[in-house]
Every structure is written in C-alpha cells, then in structure tokens.
Amino acid sequence: MDNIISLRNINKIYGTEVKTQVLFDISLDIAEQSFSSIIGASGSGKSTLLNIISTLDRPTSGSVRIAGVDTTDMSRADLARLRNQSIGFVFQFHYLLPEFTALENVLMPARIRDGRVTRETMDRARELMKLMGIEKVANNNAGRMSGGQQQRTSIARALINSPKLILADEPTGNLDSESTEVVYDILRDINERFRTTFLIITHDRRIAQKADRIIEIKDGRIHLDLANRLSPAMAGQSA
Amino acid sequence: MKTAIKIAWRFLTHAKGQSILIAIGIAVGVSVQVFIGSLIAGLQAELVDTAIGRNTQITVTAKTRGGVIKGYQALVEQIEQSQPEALHVSPVVDASGFLRGSDGSDFPILLRGFEMERSDGIYRISGALVSGQLPGKGEVLVGKDLALEAGIVDTVTLATPRGSTREAKVSGVFDLGAAALNGRWVISNLELAQSLFSYKDQVSSIEMQVKDPFRADIVAQSLSAHLPEELKAVDWKSQNEQLLSGLNGQSISSLMIQVFVLFSVVLAIASVLAISVLQKSKQLGILKAIGISNRNASLVFLTEGFLLGVAGAVLGVALGLGLAFAFTKFALNPDGTPVIALFIDQGFVVISAAIAVLSATLASLIPARRSARLDPMEVIRNG
Numbered sequence: 001m002d003n004i005i006s007l008r009n010i011n012k013i014y015g016t017e018v019k020t021q022v023l024f025d026i027s028l029d030i031a032e033q034s035f036s037s038i039i040g041a042s043g044s045g046k047s048t049l050l051n052i053i054s055t056l057d058r059p060t061s062g063s064v065r066i067a068g069v070d071t072t073d074m075s076r077a078d079l080a081r082l083r084n085q086s087i088g089f090v091f092q093f094h095y096l097l098p099e100f101t102a103l104e105n106v107l108m109p110a111r112i113r114d115g116r117v118t119r120e121t122m123d124r125a126r127e128l129m130k131l132m133g134i135e136k137v138a139n140n141n142a143g144r145m146s147g148g149q150q151q152r153t154s155i156a157r158a159l160i161n162s163p164k165l166i167l168a169d170e171p172t173g174n175l176d177s178e179s180t181e182v183v184y185d186i187l188r189d190i191n192e193r194f195r196t197t198f199l200i201i202t203h204d205r206r207i208a209q210k211a212d213r214i215i216e217i218k219d220g221r222i223h224l225d226l227a228n229r230l231s232p233a234m235a236g237q238s239a
Numbered sequence: 240m241k242t243a244i245k246i247a248w249r250f251l252t253h254a255k256g257q258s259i260l261i262a263i264g265i266a267v268g269v270s271v272q273v274f275i276g277s278l279i280a281g282l283q284a285e286l287v288d289t290a291i292g293r294n295t296q297i298t299v300t301a302k303t304r305g306g307v308i309k310g311y312q313a314l315v316e317q318i319e320q321s322q323p324e325a326l327h328v329s330p331v332v333d334a335s336g337f338l339r340g341s342d343g344s345d346f347p348i349l350l351r352g353f354e355m356e357r358s359d360g361i362y363r364i365s366g367a368l369v370s371g372q373l374p375g376k377g378e379v380l381v382g383k384d385l386a387l388e389a390g391i392v393d394t395v396t397l398a399t400p401r402g403s404t405r406e407a408k409v410s411g412v413f414d415l416g417a418a419a420l421n422g423r424w425v426i427s428n429l430e431l432a433q434s435l436f437s438y439k440d441q442v443s444s445i446e447m448q449v450k451d452p453f454r455a456d457i458v459a460q461s462l463s464a465h466l467p468e469e470l471k472a473v474d475w476k477s478q479n480e481q482l483l484s485g486l487n488g489q490s491i492s493s494l495m496i497q498v499f500v501l502f503s504v505v506l507a508i509a510s511v512l513a514i515s516v517l518q519k520s521k522q523l524g525i526l527k528a529i530g531i532s533n534r535n536a537s538l539v540f541l542t543e544g545f546l547l548g549v550a551g552a553v554l555g556v557a558l559g560l561g562l563a564f565a566f567t568k569f570a571l572n573p574d575g576t577p578v579i580a581l582f583i584d585q586g587f588v589v590i591s592a593a594i595a596v597l598s599a600t601l602a603s604l605i606p607a608r609r610s611a612r613l614d615p616m617e618v619i620r621n622g
C-alpha cells in the first residue's frame with residue numbers, strides 16, 4: 001500500500017539566537033488508510049511534528065511528502081489548496097469561528113473549496129453532525145457551546161471535504177472518558193468505511209491501544225514504533 | 240470570492256456596534272462634504288447670479304471710444320447664427336444726458352435704448368417693474384430712486400449735452416436692485432434713443448448673455464474672430480477679476496475642507512480595520528489552516544472596507560441632504576427666504592459618495608495586506 005505521509009530526516013530548530021532543537025532527524029512513513037496514534041510526554045515534540053506534516057509549519061531541514069508530492073517547494077496557494085482538499089484538521093485547541101454557527105463552521109472548508117454550499121455538502125454536514133451527536137446544536141453559535149460540543153464540531157469540520165488524511169492533535173482532550181471512547185469508535189468507523197487515513201496525537205494510552213500503530217515520541221525522536229496487535233483492524237485480520 | 244464576502248459580512252454583523260460606529264464615522268464625513276459642498280455651490284451660484292445674472296456678459300463695441308456699430312441688424316443675426324451659446328443678443332444705444340426735474344433742476348442720466356424684448360431677457364426688466372409697464376413708442380421707464388428725487392409724474396423732459404430736448408411719457412418705474420441703476424438709468428426703446436442722440440441707424444453696443452456664464456471668455460474669443468476689424472468683444476470675466484478670484488478662493492477652501500474630511504475618514508477606517516485584523520487574527524489563522532487562500536483572506540478585509548464605505552456613504556448622503564434641507568428651512572432671512580439657497584448638484588453628491596466608498600476600500604488595503612501575511616502557525620501554536 002502507498003504511503004500518504006512520507007517524512008525524511010526532519011529536524012526542527014526553534015529560535016535564531018538561543019536555538020532549541022525540538023525534532024531530531026525524524027523519518028516516518030504512514031500508509032494510506034491506516035489508523036495511527038502518536039503518544040509521548042508533554043513537550044516531547046508531538047504537536048510540532050504534526051504541524052509540520054500538516055504543512056502549516058516548515059521543518060528546518062528534511063522533506064515532507066503528502067500523497068507522493070513533495071511539499072518543500074510548493075507555493076502558499078498550492079499548500080492552502082492541499083490543506084483544504086486533502087487534509088482534515090482537528091486542533092488541540094479545537095478552534096471554531098465564534099461568529100458562525102456550528103453548522104456553518106462544519107461547512108466552512110467546503111465553502112472555501114467550492115465558493116458555495118451545495119445540497120450534497122449540506123446533507124453531508126448534517127449527517128456528520130448527527131454522527132457526532134451534535135445535530136441539536138447545529139444552529140447554535142460556536143462561541144456558545146460546551147467544550148465537548150466544540151470538539152465534536154471541529155471533528156465534523158475536518159471530515160466535511162472527505163479528505164484522504166485526518167490529522168488530530170488530542171481531539172478528545174475536552175471529553176470525559178465515556179464520550180472519548182464513543183468519538184474514537186466513530187473515527188475508527190469512518191476510517192473503515194471511507195478509507196480515511198488517521199494520524200492522532202493522544203496522551204491517553206487506553207485510546208492509543210485502539211490504533212493499528214502506535215508511535216511514541218521522546219525528546220524529539222521516535223522512541224517506539226509498534227504495530228498494534230490488539231487493534232480492531234489487526235484483530236479482524238487475525239480472525 | 241463569495242466565501243470572502245460571506246465571512247466579511249458575518250464579521251461585520253457579529254460586531255454590530257463597532258460596524259455601526261465606523262459607518263457613522265464615514266457618514267459624518269460624507270455628510271459634512273455634501274453639506275459644505277452644496278452650501279458653497281449655492282453661495283457661488285447666488286453670487287454669480289447677483290453679479291452677472293442680470294447683466295450683459297459679453298458686450299460688442301467699437302474699438303475707438305465713442306465709436307458706433309453700423310449695420311447692427313446683420314451683425315446681430317450673424318452672432319446668433321455663429322454662436323449657439325449666445326443668448327438674448329441685443330443692440331443697445333447708450334447715451335449720457337439729463338432729465339429735467341419737476342422743480343427745473345437737471346439730473347444726470349444714462350439713457351439706454353433697448354430692443355425691448357431682447358434686452359428684457361438680459362436685465363429681466365419686466366420682472367423688476369414697481370409700477371406701469373415696459374416703454375412703448377416715445378415712452379421711457381425710469382428707476383425708482385430717480386423718480387423719487389426728480390419728482391417724476393407722467394411726462395419727463397430729456398436733454399442731450401448738446402442742448403436738444405425731447406418730451407417723453409413715463410410708462411413705469413423699475414427697481415433693478417442696485418442704487419446706481421435705479422438712480423441713473425432711463426430706459427427707452429431703440430428708436431427714441433437713436434433719434435434723440437442722432438444715432439440714425441447705428442447702435443453703441445451689442446449685448447448678450449451666455450448659456451454658461453463661465454464660458455463667456457471662450458465665447459467672446461470665438462466671437463472676436465468673426466467681428467469686423469473695428470469692433471471688439473469684451474466678456475464679464477476680464478472685467479471682474481476680483482469676483483473671479485473670490486469664487487476661486489471659495490472653491491479651493493471647499494476642496495481643502497473636503498480633502499481633510501476625506502483624510503480623516505481614511506485614517507479612521509484604516510485604524511479601526513487594522514485593530515479588527517488583530518481581533519480576528521485567531522479566526523484568520525483557523526481559516527488559513529483549513530485552506531483559505533491569502534487572496535481571499537485579504538478580500539475579507541477589502542470587502543469589510545467596501546461595505547462600511549457603502550453604508551457610510553448612503554447614510555452620509557442622507558444625513559448631508561437632510562442637513563442641507565434643514566438649513567434652508569430654518570436659517571431664514573427676515574422675509575422668509577433661505578439665507579443661502581443650496582445648490583444640490585447630483586453629480587457632486589454621487590462623486591462624494593463614490594470617493595467615500597473608494598477611500599474606505601483603499602484604507603482597508605493595509606489590514607488586508609496584514610491579514611495576507613499572518614502566519615496561521617502563530618495562532619495554532621499559541622492557542
């Protein structure tokens with residue numbers, strides 16, 4: 001199977017005078033349609049790595065290929081299009097636009113892509129919101145929703161353009177453990193149904209167990225990289 | 240494009256109070272512009288009308304002092320045909336003489352022999368009659384001051400400096416609004432003046448007005464080219480430099496006021512929108528992260544500037560016209576006429592509004608550029 005993400009020798013150094021190296025020579029391949037999790041202590045460099053993969057941040061050295069395309073020399077406009085159409089984000093701070101309703105937030109990536117909202121997009125948005133259990137707050141102002149509702153809304157937003165790749169940075173940080181499990185089951189379900197690749201940062205080992213692959217980052221290096229035999233997919237394969 | 244407009248609209252309506260405040264700021268600027276502009280235009284129109292509206296604007300005379308114009312009928316016809324901008328082309332006989340008062344004393348007068356219908360178009364005499372009517376054959380019209388001073392009743396005796404005299408019936412009394420005219424002019428038809436002052440079939444000048452008085456110099460120039468050698472055409476502009484420089488000064492001060500108003504409007508919008516980019520940097524970061532192009536991110540703020548400009552312009556024009564209307568209603572002379580009749584030039588109003596919209600949009604270029612440069616990573620990293 002092809003790799004949707006292919007990192008080669010990624011280094012990231014912050015600062016010009018006082019230099020802090022956060023990532024050290026990371027090379028990593030993520031297969032299409034896989035469901036992988038990144039774990040690691042706070043400050044180990046997980047978010048930095050994910051932001052580099054998302055093309056929002058640039059590595060100090062090394063190359064990032066997304067779906068076989070090297071992003072190093074891509075123009076800003078091309079990168080914006082790539083992020084809009086091929087990558088879905090769930091940020092650590094689950095940012096929504098407070099001026100818009102939950103539904104409008106979910107629709108925003110599609111609006112950016114198409115310049116308008118088609119019937120199909122609208123249907124898909126409603127379906128996704130139902131799936132995430134937030135159809136009742138669809139018309140609520142995003143600024144006036146609970147943390148959990150905002151998080152679910154931002155997951156629905158990441159899915160609206162049916163991207164090949166979803167990058168999520170602690171997407172269930174604001175949910176209680178029961179809701180967290182529900183959300184992960186949904187993400188897994190989407191992964192299986194739509195063949196969407198997921199790369200998810202989590203500090204919750206219990207959740208990480210549900211992934212096909214667990215990558216542990218420690219002090220800016222890949223410390224562990226395990227195929228997870230307990231994951232539902234693997235369990236399905238072995239059965 | 241549509242997406243940027245939708246986002247801009249939502250940003251504006253979400254911060255309603257702030258948006259309304261900016262729009263009002265622009266509106267105040269536009270209304271001052273419309274009001275002051277209309278006021279000054281009204282003032283100028285009035286000034287011009289008083290100075291030259293009821294007067295000859297181009298006068299054709301002989302180049303030599305006291306010279307006469309022969310064959311004036313043909314010349315009048317020629318001017319009318321060759322100068323479509325000329326109005327009320329009238330032959331005139333002007334002659335200084337005396338009017339004998341009821342007590343036997345002489346009053347110096349200027350006898351003005353008019354081709355009545357034509358000159359009436361220039362001086363609007365029939366609208367300035369205090370009593371009686373326009374003079375017919377062998378009749379004269381006298382100014383109200385002269386009539387009072389000389390104790391004029393039904394007939395008068397006119398005398399030339401050379402001593403010939405003529406009795407004339409007084410057809411009426413006029414008030415042309417200026418003491419110099421009311422105390423000195425005696426108006427008759429062409430024939431009476433011609434025969435009393437032995438002008439035969441000649442006149443002393445040909446007077447006319449011009450459709451646009453401010454083109455009088457241009458018309459006079461083109462007219463001069465066609466005149467016989469011994470005649471010249473003099474326009475009011477070359478005779479009224481003070482008035483012209485006064486008008487010019489007003490126009491410049493009006494322009495200055497407008498430039499300053501515009502400047503403050505632009506500054507206000509630019510600074511408020513610049514703050515709004517800062518306020519919206521989180522939203523911009525999110526939008527960029529989910530793939531909005533830099534072009535559209537800029538467009539959000541350009542659209543905001545444009546919409547604020549439109550709202551401000553519409554509000555401002557309404558406010559300015561309302562102010563102007565109130566001014567003509569409440570700032571009145573004792574006789575109930577407005578102190579200054581406003582002159583509302585639609586073109587000027589439209590241009591003021593367009594300039595406001597344009598400058599609001601231009602002012603938003605600065606925040607638009609800033610939003611294009613914003614790095615989404617700043618927002619995503621710092622929460």
Ligand SMILES: Nc1ncnc2c1ncn2[C@@H]1O[C@H](COP(=O)(O)OP(=O)(O)O)[C@@H](O)[C@H]1O
Pocket residue numbers: 014015020022040041042043044045046047048049620
């Ligand atoms: N802009 C920055 N400048 C300097 N250091 C930074 C910057 N951003 C992150 N870091 C540092 O990089 C390290 C990794 O951060 P991060 O990737 O957010 O870790 P994690 O997501 O694993 O908690 C941290 O020590 C953090 O302080």
Ligand SMILES: [Mg+2]
Pocket residue numbers: 046047048092169
């Ligand atoms: Mg992190």
